[in-house]
Amino acid sequence: MQLSEIKNLKIAVVGAGYGGAAAAKALSLLGAQVDVYEQASRIGEVGAGIGLRPSTMNRFRAWGIFDAIAGVSSPSDYFEILSATGDPIMKEAWPAAGEQAHTHLIHRGDFIDALLGVLPEGMVHLGHRLESLQDRGDRSVLTFAGGKAVEADLVVGADGIKSVVRRQLFSERDPVFSGEHAYRTVIPVDAAHGMVVDDNLRMYIGRGTKIYLLPLRHRGQVSFDVTALNPDGTWAPRVTRDDLLATVAGFDERLVNIARDLDMDTVNVRAVYDIDPVDTWHTDSVVLVGDAAHSMLHHQGQGANSAIEDGGALADALRDADSVKEALALYQATRKPVTDELQRISRQGWTEEEISDVFPGQKPAAAAPKE
Numbered sequence: 001m002q003l004s005e006i007k008n009l010k011i012a013v014v015g016a017g018y019g020g021a022a023a024a025k026a027l028s029l030l031g032a033q034v035d036v037y038e039q040a041s042r043i044g045e046v047g048a049g050i051g052l053r054p055s056t057m058n059r060f061r062a063w064g065i066f067d068a069i070a071g072v073s074s075p076s077d078y079f080e081i082l083s084a085t086g087d088p089i090m091k092e093a094w095p096a097a098g099e100q101a102h103t104h105l106i107h108r109g110d111f112i113d114a115l116l117g118v119l120p121e122g123m124v125h126l127g128h129r130l131e132s133l134q135d136r137g138d139r140s141v142l143t144f145a146g147g148k149a150v151e152a153d154l155v156v157g158a159d160g161i162k163s164v165v166r167r168q169l170f171s172e173r174d175p176v177f178s179g180e181h182a183y184r185t186v187i188p189v190d191a192a193h194g195m196v197v198d199d200n201l202r203m204y205i206g207r208g209t210k211i212y213l214l215p216l217r218h219r220g221q222v223s224f225d226v227t228a229l230n231p232d233g234t235w236a237p238r239v240t241r242d243d244l245l246a247t248v249a250g251f252d253e254r255l256v257n258i259a260r261d262l263d264m265d266t267v268n269v270r271a272v273y274d275i276d277p278v279d280t281w282h283t284d285s286v287v288l289v290g291d292a293a294h295s296m297l298h299h300q301g302q303g304a305n306s307a308i309e310d311g312g313a314l315a316d317a318l319r320d321a322d323s324v325k326e327a328l329a330l331y332q333a334t335r336k337p338v339t340d341e342l343q344r345i346s347r348q349g350w351t352e353e354e355i356s357d358v359f360p361g362q363k364p365a366a367a368a369p370k371e
């Protein structure tokens, strides 16, 4: 599309998570008029770390925000998998993208602050919960809790795994319980019992449990994340210290000691869900990005990275296609095969043996998702 046409586009992004913020940045760099509507009255993220892949960092470089992200993250050379007791299983450099070879490890809170911090003042409207969306062909009307309505030429549904945009226009299917829990917190490196020796991400795998140590050197901290098979699908289950210690029993004594010392009030406990692939992500004026389009399990560490890439791909498509309608089709054709595959392989986090240990005699669809 001509830049003059894009400048006249009024774009409403629903959700100010990683996907919404990235889409807003990329689309506003094209000159479009972008507004972001976020349900929360203040921005907050789970206390945990994630890795921003080389290709994601390249997007940030192209958007002129590399330094803003690099300034609150630490570069890591490789990812290592070890047994529960620390025997090396596999060590792999991060897949490089061009000259960028490092994955940057970052605290989720710092990441969203940095991303929203590079958006123009006044672009993000907090306290706006989308309630309904009317698709009128070449434009849509969004109605928020409280009754406020706005019109847009393009609506970007970046409203996460429980997306209202997806539910209203594309799929009413509920998120799928994975049969596992995630327990996440951030602790000082000094409290890690000597387990943090450099800046690289390590995963220790036991039977039905994985422990991730993700160093955040720039903060003097490490993200301590446990993922474990568990049949309780309550969205925010109650988990005690004894439950956690039972989950990590048999791991390296130092990892067990980290768990024993935790302040359980700081531990974010979640049952883990994803969604089945959604057939279509767009109409002529509404499109899904991030978890709203393709929420995936975290075993490949690709959910947030995919959300960022979606924002970039959507802006590229608008620039390259002749109309919004064509751009949305091009965006889906570019991204959906990639995320369909990531959704599929992310569901292969456990062996059949591990699953039958935790779910004896049964194979819940959740724990053994269909291919």
Ligand SMILES: Cc1cc2nc3c(=O)[nH]c(=O)nc-3n(C[C@H](O)[C@H](O)[C@H](O)COP(=O)(O)OP(=O)(O)OC[C@H]3O[C@@H](n4cnc5c(N)ncnc54)[C@H](O)[C@@H]3O)c2cc1C
Binding pocket: 014, 015, 016, 017, 018, 019, 020, 037, 038, 039, 040, 049, 050, 051, 128, 129, 130, 131, 158, 159, 160, 161, 162, 163, 164, 182, 270, 272, 289, 290, 291, 292, 296, 298, 300, 301, 302, 303, 304, 305, 306, 307
């Ligand atoms: C345990 C765990 C570990 C993970 N680890 C990694 C990792 O290492 N690497 C990685 O890349 N990914 C990881 N992920 C995945 C990653 O967190 C998600 O893929 C990512 O947060 C998706 O971003 P998003 O912006 O699409 O959605 P979200 O982050 O969910 O943001 C959606 C936003 O929309 C807002 N919203 C929702 N509904 C409405 C509404 N009706 N109106 C207005 N606003 C609304 C929400 O408040 C929120 O701010 C992990 C996920 C989990 C659960």
